[in-house]
Amino acid sequence: MAPWGYSKENGPATWHKDCPIANTGVRQSPIDLITTGQTCAKYDSNLKPVIVSYPAFSEATFLNNGHSVQFQPSAGNLSELSGGPLTKKYKFEQFHFHWGNNDSEGSEHRVNGKMYPAELHLVHWNSESPNFSSFQEAVGSNDPHALCVLGFFLKVGAENASLKPITDLLSKVKNAGSSVSFPGKFDLKAVLPETLTDYYTYDGSLTTPPLAECVKWIVFKEPIEVSTAQMEAFRAVDDGHGKPITGNYRPPCPLHTRTVAASFK
Numbered sequence: 001m002a003p004w005g006y007s008k009e010n011g012p013a014t015w016h017k018d019c020p021i022a023n024t025g026v027r028q029s030p031i032d033l034i035t036t037g038q039t040c041a042k043y044d045s046n047l048k049p050v051i052v053s054y055p056a057f058s059e060a061t062f063l064n065n066g067h068s069v070q071f072q073p074s075a076g077n078l079s080e081l082s083g084g085p086l087t088k089k090y091k092f093e094q095f096h097f098h099w100g101n102n103d104s105e106g107s108e109h110r111v112n113g114k115m116y117p118a119e120l121h122l123v124h125w126n127s128e129s130p131n132f133s134s135f136q137e138a139v140g141s142n143d144p145h146a147l148c149v150l151g152f153f154l155k156v157g158a159e160n161a162s163l164k165p166i167t168d169l170l171s172k173v174k175n176a177g178s179s180v181s182f183p184g185k186f187d188l189k190a191v192l193p194e195t196l197t198d199y200y201t202y203d204g205s206l207t208t209p210p211l212a213e214c215v216k217w218i219v220f221k222e223p224i225e226v227s228t229a230q231m232e233a234f235r236a237v238d239d240g241h242g243k244p245i246t247g248n249y250r251p252p253c254p255l256h257t258r259t260v261a262a263s264f265k
């Protein structure tokens, strides 16, 4: 099959051909996070703040893989995640983005149907499971919480100085398949809000093929601000068919019997 993508010919509505779970799965992501009414997110007072330990990365690759741009530190990185709904420690694997071609679309998760212009995903894998000892093995395991992805909405506002080293690099990976070694150190912690207390969490999947249902999702309520220029920089990244990636987000999937918990009232 032609490699998957986001065009009419190879986009989300066609992914079921190679990944039947796209249509048969009952824990697919993303979802629309509804905050009022029957199927709404339920406040859970037991949910603690998320704890991240992200020492500045010193060695990393920044890659345009044709369907997103991805920041991947070298294997030795010690960045970890715990707390929140998690009972184990997770190791940082990579972060990447999803965006649209205008400010009214682009995020994968939605809040009461509202999309943000982009969404940042910080991908981690459970480093304390006896069943796997690498990210790829975690993706392939049938463990429902093999991965934990932190989702942050991006909204247009002031320039984000902490993300500038990343958005300034986008023009260097304009062509699909291109990558650069990240110059210098990158402080991911500085990108995030200080307190990681207010979030939605639910059991879901990867939002791209293989769409494995192995993700504990944690989506934060507070968006991260980026400037219009920074948003435009994402929209100039090419998809490998001579066209810019202008909408690498999957539409929301049915909730089925799942419930969404909220760490805030």
Ligand SMILES: CCCCNCC(=O)NCCc1ccc(S(N)(=O)=O)cc1
Residues within 6 Å of the ligand: 121, 123, 136, 139, 149, 205, 206, 207, 208, 209, 210
């Ligand atoms: C060389 C063959 C490798 C195949 N294996 C690569 C692979 O399985 N990748 C899956 C990676 C992935 C996809 C989607 C998300 S999201 N958008 O849900 O955060 C996170 C991570």
Ligand SMILES: [Zn+2]
Residues within 6 Å of the ligand: 096, 097, 098, 121, 207
């Ligand atoms: Zn993603």
